[in-house]
Amino acid sequence: MQRNSAKLGTVGQPLVWVGANFWSRTGGPLMWRDYDGAVIDGELRVLRDHGITVTRSFLYWPDFQPTPDTLDPRMLERFDDFLERHRALGMHTIPTFIVGHMSGQNWDPAWREGRDIFSDAWFVDRQAWYVRSVAERWKDHESVTGWLLTNEIPIYADWRGRGIGTLDHRAVTAWAQTLVGALREAGAHQPVSVGDGSWGVETTGADNGFRVRELEPLVDFHGPHVYRMEDDPVRQNLGAAFTCELLDLGGKPVVMEEFGVTSDYTSEENAAHYYRQTLHNTLLAGATGWIPWNNTDYDALYDQEPYSHHPFEMHFGLTDDRGEPKAQLREVREFTDLLRRTDFARLSRPDTSVALVVSSFLERMYPFTQPEDASSVLAHTRQAYVAAREADLPVGVAREADGLPEDCALYLLPSAKQLTAPAWRRLVRRAEEGATVYASYFVGGHGTQRGPWWPKLDETFGVVKQLRYGLTDPIEDDRLRMTFRLDFGGVGAGETLEFPVAGNAHSRTFLPVAADGAEVVATDAHGRPALLRRRTGKGQLVLCTYPLEHMAALTPAVNPEPTWRLYAALAEEAGVRPHVRVEDPRVLVGTMRHEDGRELVWFLSQHPEPLSAEPVLDRGRLADLDGAGIGAVDLPAYGVRVAELLP
Numbered sequence: 001m002q003r004n005s006a007k008l009g010t011v012g013q014p015l016v017w018v019g020a021n022f023w024s025r026t027g028g029p030l031m032w033r034d035y036d037g038a039v040i041d042g043e044l045r046v047l048r049d050h051g052i053t054v055t056r057s058f059l060y061w062p063d064f065q066p067t068p069d070t071l072d073p074r075m076l077e078r079f080d081d082f083l084e085r086h087r088a089l090g091m092h093t094i095p096t097f098i099v100g101h102m103s104g105q106n107w108d109p110a111w112r113e114g115r116d117i118f119s120d121a122w123f124v125d126r127q128a129w130y131v132r133s134v135a136e137r138w139k140d141h142e143s144v145t146g147w148l149l150t151n152e153i154p155i156y157a158d159w160r161g162r163g164i165g166t167l168d169h170r171a172v173t174a175w176a177q178t179l180v181g182a183l184r185e186a187g188a189h190q191p192v193s194v195g196d197g198s199w200g201v202e203t204t205g206a207d208n209g210f211r212v213r214e215l216e217p218l219v220d221f222h223g224p225h226v227y228r229m230e231d232d233p234v235r236q237n238l239g240a241a242f243t244c245e246l247l248d249l250g251g252k253p254v255v256m257e258e259f260g261v262t263s264d265y266t267s268e269e270n271a272a273h274y275y276r277q278t279l280h281n282t283l284l285a286g287a288t289g290w291i292p293w294n295n296t297d298y299d300a301l302y303d304q305e306p307y308s309h310h311p312f313e314m315h316f317g318l319t320d321d322r323g324e325p326k327a328q329l330r331e332v333r334e335f336t337d338l339l340r341r342t343d344f345a346r347l348s349r350p351d352t353s354v355a356l357v358v359s360s361f362l363e364r365m366y367p368f369t370q371p372e373d374a375s376s377v378l379a380h381t382r383q384a385y386v387a388a389r390e391a392d393l394p395v396g397v398a399r400e401a402d403g404l405p406e407d408c409a410l411y412l413l414p415s416a417k418q419l420t421a422p423a424w425r426r427l428v429r430r431a432e433e434g435a436t437v438y439a440s441y442f443v444g445g446h447g448t449q450r451g452p453w454w455p456k457l458d459e460t461f462g463v464v465k466q467l468r469y470g471l472t473d474p475i476e477d478d479r480l481r482m483t484f485r486l487d488f489g490g491v492g493a494g495e496t497l498e499f500p501v502a503g504n505a506h507s508r509t510f511l512p513v514a515a516d517g518a519e520v521v522a523t524d525a526h527g528r529p530a531l532l533r534r535r536t537g538k539g540q541l542v543l544c545t546y547p548l549e550h551m552a553a554l555t556p557a558v559n560p561e562p563t564w565r566l567y568a569a570l571a572e573e574a575g576v577r578p579h580v581r582v583e584d585p586r587v588l589v590g591t592m593r594h595e596d597g598r599e600l601v602w603f604l605s606q607h608p609e610p611l612s613a614e615p616v617l618d619r620g621r622l623a624d625l626d627g628a629g630i631g632a633v634d635l636p637a638y639g640v641r642v643a644e645l646l647p
Contacts, residue, residue: 001398003352014345016345018051019052019053022295025323029306033063042323061098068111083143094147096147104306118168119171128178139190146193148194149193164208173211197257198212233608240285254288268326272331276331284590297320299320348593349591353408357381359400376445384414388564391564391565395412410570415441421455424455428541432536432537440547461541461543477501481524482496497562502550510546512528514529530546531545531566560585579599580618582616583614586605586611601645605639612635
């Protein structure tokens with residue numbers, strides 16, 4: 001199974017953006033009114049000196065298009081100067097046309113007068129004219145490296161609901177096609193994307209009208225905006241990475257268009273940890289560009305909207321309000337140094353034979369299903385991704401909606417209530433052909449058609465289910481004690497794994513079964529089957545009677561929890577042991593391959609204290625990037641170390 005790590009540019013000249021979203025501290029969104037070229041020059045120099053060569057810039061819409069058919073010449077001249085300052089420093093920028101929305105505030109051009117952004121023909125025409133006119137002016141400027149249509153326009157269009165259930169995807173896609181068409185008609189050749197945050201149903205389970213699949217043919221890259229609020233540090237550290245995995249759609253590059261932290265929400269030390277984890281984990285998840293939010297703090301603008309009512313928005317900067325680097329910027333500099341040393345532009349993710357199956361119920365609005373069905377798919381696959389990474393598996397995300405890959409040895413189906421009948425047929429066939437297929441039981445988090453939508457569950461897994469129609473079988477214990485009766489992968493007979501128990505009145509439920517052709521691999525504390533295996537053809541189907549991933553997803557500060565041991569055992573059973581791993585789930589291992597054949601290995605600590613991990617290799621030896629041999633890998637708190645796997 002191929003995993004996406006596509007880059008902008010061409011095969012011979014790949015393009016990697018490491019940038020910053022940019023508003024000058026002289027005015028924030030109103031910087032063009034209070035334009036100070038000397039201050040901006042200094043701000044750009046600080047960024048460049050820390051490895052940042054790209055800015056994402058914003059044309060504040062009410063200022064740049066003050067009437068439906070005019071552009072403000074002063075604003076255009078100031079942006080001319082802005083571009084020239086980039087050119088002088090060897091930097092580039094990505095202009096964003098429609099702003100629109102920014103930092104907790106919406107700004108309308110005075111002439112909008114309540115018109116619908118996407119379906120009012122005259123208003124769409126004026127937007128297209130604006131895009132075309134601006135692009136004609138700057139399409140050939142050497143400092144323009146790309147374009148974005150908007151900034152988070154779902155919030156601009158519907159600030160209360162963020163477009164969920166209110167925006168018509170057909171109107172949105174037609175609008176985007178019109179604006180991208182206007183850009184290309186102007187002769188602009190640089191990469192373009194929408195700037196909507198990639199918040200479509202494919203990554204969130206909630207349809208805001210900006211469907212990634214429909215927009216994909218129009219754009220040159222996906223640009224996620226990720227600001228997750230979590231209750232588990234490892235889920236937080238891998239949150240943006242999982243979004244990148246979900247954006248493996250159409251083979252387009254993934255650019256982390258926005259991410260960051262406000263210093264009002266975190267200490268400087270923890271802000272640095274967050275940046276380090278996000279940068280490296282998204283790299284391993286396929287991202288090939290990074291543009292943090294944002295370049296500087298805005299303390300002098302305390303009485304200006306949006307900062308007056310959203311004061312935490314003043315402090316997302318890579319530098320403080322005096323232009324001094326914060327710890328976040330120093331992390332970016334170290335990251336860019338590593339990109340240079342590893343020749344990242346020519347690295348890619350190795351193929352994998354481990355598939356994390358994402359049910360099509362995440363994104364397909366099947367009749368008579370509930371919104372919770374989609375949100376549970378997202379929560380469970382995200383938690384399963386965490387466990388797979390803790391097991392150091394080179395996991396790939398396989399969307400049922402795209403058809404399941406035929407070349408994987410291990411398929412993980414975590415706490416999935418729903419999968420289509422054809423997908424179940426394919427998974428059974430893959431097991432017969434030699435694959436290991438794992439599924440864990442889940443009845444759903446609501447009372448509508450509560451139960452596993454698994455056709456022929458008994459025959460598939462070699463069991464006789466003891467379910468009663470309309471009733472659940474509640475989990476009585478506060479912890480699930482799973483004791484193995486057989487050796488299974490790296491888990492020995494007699495060993496017990498303890499899992500958290502969580503869920504509501506519907507979902508805190510196990511599957512009572514009797515074996516009927518399956519082997520009982522593990523039992524719970526009451527002697528009931530908890531893990532069973534049915535051998536079929538050349539492969540096997542493995543059933544877990546408890547919703548492990550669901551329960552972990554609902555438990556705060558749970559990771560690492562023992563699902564990683566189960567996944568590691570499943571991988572060993574399937575014959576897909578990773579080339580490099582560690583036995584400590586607090587250290588994540590990932591690999592990248594250079595086009596010349598070299599293999600580079602990342603070690604990422606998920607622990608708040610220093611630790612040492614002993615790598616387990618199935619071949620070769622490890623050396624640091626200077627060629628010195630490596631034994632144990634010593635890591636500081638939430639630290640990262642990169643090595644080369646030598647023959």
